[in-house]
Amino acid sequence: MYHKPARVYEVAFWDPASASKGIVRTGTWASCPAFIDARYPFTTLLHQGLIERSDEKENPSYPVEINLEHADGTSREIVRAKYLFGGEGARSFIREQLGIGITHKDPIAHVWGVMDGVVKTDFPDIKMKCTIHSEHGSVMVIPRENRMVRLYIQIASSTDPDWSPRKTATAAEVQASAKRIFQPYSIEWERVEWYSVYPIGQGISDKYTLDHRVFLGGDACHTHSPKAGQGMNTAFLDAQNLAWKIHAVEAGFAKRELLKTYEPERKEVAENLLSFDNKYAKLFSERPPAAKEVQAASKHANGHSEDNEFIKTFKESCEFTSGYGVAYGPNALNWSPSHPAQSHLIHPKGTKLRTGRMMANADVTRVVDANIVHLEQEIPWNGSFRIYIFAGKLSVTAKALKDLAFQLSEKPSFFGSYLRPDIKTVSHHERYNPHSLFFTICTIFAAARNEIEISRDLPGLLGRYRDLVYADDRWDRRVPNAAAAAHAKVGVDEEKGGVVVVRPDGYVGIVTSLVEGNGTINALNAYFDAFCTKRIGESRAQL
Amino acid sequence: MYHKPARVYEVAFWDPASASKGIVRTGTWASCPAFIDARYPFTTLLHQGLIERSDEKENPSYPVEINLEHADGTSREIVRAKYLFGGEGARSFIREQLGIGITHKDPIAHVWGVMDGVVKTDFPDIKMKCTIHSEHGSVMVIPRENRMVRLYIQIASSTDPDWSPRKTATAAEVQASAKRIFQPYSIEWERVEWYSVYPIGQGISDKYTLDHRVFLGGDACHTHSPKAGQGMNTAFLDAQNLAWKIHAVEAGFAKRELLKTYEPERKEVAENLLSFDNKYAKLFSERPPAAKEVQAASKHANGHSEDNEFIKTFKESCEFTSGYGVAYGPNALNWSPSHPAQSHLIHPKGTKLRTGRMMANADVTRVVDANIVHLEQEIPWNGSFRIYIFAGKLSVTAKALKDLAFQLSEKPSFFGSYLRPDIKTVSHHERYNPHSLFFTICTIFAAARNEIEISRDLPGLLGRYRDLVYADDRWDRRVPNAAAAAHAKVGVDEEKGGVVVVRPDGYVGIVTSLVEGNGTINALNAYFDAFCTKRIGESRAQL
Incomplete structure (x- = not known):
């Protein structure tokens, strides 16, 4: 519709x-x-109501047992499921049964x-x-x-x-x-x-789960004023955060511990939402902003010295309600200096992306059909990690790309470890998951579209993702002097490129340099090794 | 859909x-x-096929008599209509009956x-x-x-x-x-x-009508190669050109002579289409363009000295196929120095719009809801002439606006002469035609949105078009130094403003300066007097 x-x-x-x-x-x-x-x-x-039209699909099987009693008392039945998600609103019956309390912030x-x-x-x-x-x-x-x-x-x-x-x-x-x-x-x-x-x-649930089998989300976890229209939005992101993780675990890709990232990631967002709701309410009810303050807040975007408390709160809240303010803390998915993956190539100088935050938006030209597209929207929500290879200048990166393409296809790599069992019979129309259900690869060159020849410029398996090859040749007002605006917006070198891994829900996992030899693949392997089920080895390839 | x-x-x-x-x-x-x-x-x-889903509606009555014979020969009937439109394709039966020939260009x-x-x-x-x-x-x-x-x-x-x-x-x-x-x-x-x-x-019909009652359009008038996808597009514009003119005549607004502008306007487009088709075909079949010529054509947009024949043809054809190349010649609708309306205020120095061509596109901010919108798309295809009042700086134009608002409401003005008979009972929700079915008025200020207060800044009847008041405060890359980009794109003074009249089909009719006193209204009155049914008088208001 x-x-x-x-x-x-x-x-x-x-x-x-x-x-x-x-x-x-x-x-x-x-x-x-x-x-x-x-x-x-x-x-x-x-x-x-126009949005709430999709049916929930349940995952039949094991450890969750639900005893259902018909409302007329005539019969009972037992349902066994792997997971149970309680998204039944502020008066959640499941939350009550689990004995999880509510803390009222205000x-x-x-x-x-x-x-x-x-x-x-x-x-x-x-x-x-x-x-x-x-x-x-x-x-x-x-x-x-x-x-x-x-x-x-x-x-x-x-x-x-x-x-x-x-x-x-x-x-x-x-x-x-x-x-x-x-x-x-x-x-x-x-x-x-x-x-x-x-x-x-205002209230927030003390726990989102007890056993990582029965989960809560939406209004069952957080209630607040309707002022900023954040209730449904936050509920969607709760569900989205959990859904891809369950998929990754149940499909054999990620360790079960991955599910433990749901509560801290989403509870922190809810805490922020309630703090924001509090401040927002106070801003309006205690002290209406003077016209000149509002004007100052709208105009001085970068100046720090002018920011009074009101302006700061305003900025925070705008980022929050826009959705761009969601920030997940460090864990196995969101790289930080304490992550097991350690390499000087990770998060190189100049990187503008922040792990645990949304990928930057950028317009690029798709090579196969010359369409101008939104890079951050090019991969659908398909449960895959998104590997963005910013390929810089081909004259500089040709060997690094070749090395990476080869190493990706090696068995011990994060990519080679999770190939599709039906890989030999995948249709040539498959755009996003020709090799693995857990990864989709994009390649972005710092070049004009007509300089790129996919069959010539993309080595090995990278060429198979031909519908996801882009020319970074669109001018962007936010980086007016950049020759390659998308490279500049994520902060990777316009000549040497870099690799950005984005989680299936759109948040940045890790950023690495793109170099010849084993450095790039090993940094990526170490990142995925922190939460994947298989032991991902170091590349031993002779290049 | x-x-x-x-x-x-x-x-x-x-x-x-x-x-x-x-x-x-x-x-x-x-x-x-x-x-x-x-x-x-x-x-x-x-x-x-996805587009051809709307039924044609016929206008029952007078002078066109059609004798229909049932295919099985069992009965006959006579249909009388005011008009007949033959859009039945290249082998048009109506064209044949009228004895109108086809000229083959190639x-x-x-x-x-x-x-x-x-x-x-x-x-x-x-x-x-x-x-x-x-x-x-x-x-x-x-x-x-x-x-x-x-x-x-x-x-x-x-x-x-x-x-x-x-x-x-x-x-x-x-x-x-x-x-x-x-x-x-x-x-x-x-x-x-x-x-x-x-x-x-390739062929073009010698006439589009004999008596301005039976008209031809679409493939019945012009056939050519399918190379540029222009067949359906041109047919639509044939129909659109005729439809609003019939509406204007039958509703009592325009003189019947207006219908005589259909054939010359649309036949010239068809002639251009066929010439283009010819050149296009030759470009491809006789002499494939060298790569460097293509590159030159794409890059040198403004340089004239570099343009060889190939580049010129390329430019012409791109403008043509984009739809921006349609150019109707001078007549009562498309002002030119030979038009009856004569005033030094008409088509003032700096005007970038060309009469008989499409209105420029521009982004502006709608005042009532702060939405960023496409100005040229703000009025639906409602059969109305679109009066764009570029109001410049209110401090400069306040009196000129007040004068114009008053004079529009005067009885002898083009506007006051064609008020709705039901004007007293029109709903307050009516956005486009609260006063007249033949005009919709937009006002665009060279100001930031929050500087505009509709109830204070729009005099008289202009304020009634509150949903069509705009702030010209969006930066445009095509006029990067303009303080008011929409004003700059149409080429009216950013301080003193100007008035643009756009035909119901989106083509520019006339551009005038916005001045205090009677000058502006009299120029507009003279323009409409050239084709309206009522005698539109000069303003006699004492201001």
Whole structure:
């Protein structure tokens, strides 16, 4: 299905006017300011129901036993599974059965009213995302698809003297309240599509799993305000983080210990989300930003001296809500100086990528059909590690490429150790996994497209990935003087190249230099040896 | 429906190798080189059948009488219509009935085989658009959606000694022929989706209409080779050109004479298409371009001295096939010095737009929701003239805008003369035609988005088009030093602004300065007075 979500490029802030004449706009800022190099620098708004259309598939078998009792009490059955994922929301039954507690970061709870509808108003920012404070209460405005607008209206707070989490309000009461808040502007509802009232408390699950067989994710692990639309996004990334790891383990590629990286990686994100939610809430409720601060925050992207506390928080939150702020800490997947893989070739000087963070975005020209494409989106979510070979100048790297191609195909390499059992019968149409289900290889030359001849320039097995060969010949405003913008954006040498390994979920695992001899393959072998099931040997090839 | 067409960014040329070792690539060039400022600089390839899904709607009534006889001879009926459009292809029955002849620009005719299928090949450019010449014949390669490829293979030419327009060939014969042509590369078919053989002759209809009631368009008017995929595109533009004019006449807005602009505008395009087709064919068949010529053509966009005949033809053809080359000559719609509208304000110095050509593309920020949008696509094909008010700096233009807003609403203006009869009951959701079905107004300020306040800055009726107010604050690489890139691209003063009138089909009608007093409105009134039904008076307003 092809939807047309609303797009939010900027957020507007409205506060009480000085002389109690209703509300005035005190400033706007970008959803995703220019200092974040985002492919899509805006927030999209789409009904969650339009996304929740895919069925969950369960993995039948072993160690998890679930006793199901039919609701009418007539029968019982036992289901055995390898894993169980509890993504059943804030009141998770599975979390309760596991006896896992919830920690409340911020003890303040709220009751919110949320109303979707079509309105008639002279409020000028009705198509913007807005936070409105007034002496009559607060409203959040969220533009929607199909002329609709969503309003969030705070109905009660646990700091109120008469607080009750069961406090409620009718649609008419909430509309009357909104009308007072919007003064001096008028607002009328032509149609109410949906209205609901619900209590929200900030909380984080103490554990995401006890035994690495039963896992929790989504609202079962973290609850917070709906202000930044992070609930569903964070839940998706929980599931994505776990899914490829289970696949890697069950397919015999990664050691079972890999699953232990799920909780720390995702719990830290949830902790950050809640801290952010806290700060975000305080920024809005305690101290509305002055217009000049907002302006400063939008413009001074690189200056550090000007950054006051407000600007810093703003920057952090923008990076966070854009998705570019997710940062997984060091572990077997995310190389750091304490990783078992040790080589002076790893993370060479100049590298701009950070392990545990998203791969940079870059436009390149695909050689086979001359299409201008988004390099970071060229490999689908196929469960494979993505090996990006930045090949620099062929005149410089020809031998290094040849060595690497040969060593990849050697049996003891990380690549040669995990070939497909059906490798001899794979279709010539297979683009991404002709050799291994765990790796897809891209090669990017610092050259113009018409200088590259795949059958001549790509040695050995690299040439088989002919649909994934690129010319780094597109100008990029972020690195205006670079001859090879993609090389420059990831920070590898435009002549000598380098290798970037990206995890199946899009986060950078390791970056190495591309050199002649065994150095590159051995650095990569050591990296994968930290979590792969087979003993990956050092290359013994005579080159 | 959402399709995924193949995209062609470059075309490759293959020719016989010097020592008869099969074919070699002699060069590539861009489908839409950088000297054309195209929004989408590529060609899309999609099955025509996926596009031909809309039913034609006929306009019942008067002067055209059609006598229909049922195919089984059992009955007859008479249909009366206001208009009849003959778009029934190269063998048009209507054209024949009208006794309109065909002129053949190039007497040479061809028989082509066309084959869609999935292949296995080591030919490196199978995903590129290619023209292949070899001692065994010629092939054109067209990449397609779903792994398919289309091959055009010339089966016979009227220059052959044994020429017959009824010559044919089986799929197997064509495949055998293709195999010889592709040497030294191999090609095998895994699946043939579709195969057909058809004769093609170049021809152009002598007239597009006799009485401006029965019109011809599409292949009924022009036939040519399929080389550049221009057949369907040209047919669409025939229909589009006629459709809005009929609407304007039948709705009482334009004089019936407007319909007389259809034939000259579209016939000239067809003449150009056939000349282009001729040259294009000759470029390929007579003299394959040398690699260095192709390179020169792609790189020297502005240099004139380097342009040899080949490069010139190349440039012309690229602009033509991109759609940006359509140029309608002077008439009542396309202002020129001989147009009745005469004012020193018209087409002021610096204007980069050309009347009868497409509006320039430009990114701007929409004020109501801060979305970055394509200005030239902001108004849908709604049959309205598009009034783009480039408002420059508000501090400079405030009075000129106020004057124009007032004068537009005056009864004798082109705008005030054609208000909607239901103007009082139009919904506040109506974005494009709140006042008139014949005009939609956009206002673009040379300012940052947050400096613009619609309710404060847009006088009178201009403010009603609140969804079509823009900040010209996006940097554009084509005018890197402009403070207001959209103003700079159309060539209006970044301080004083200007007004651009674009025809309902997207072609520029007239450009005027934006000045205080009556000058601007009177220039626009005189322009519309040349083809509107009502007598549009001069503004008599006291300002």
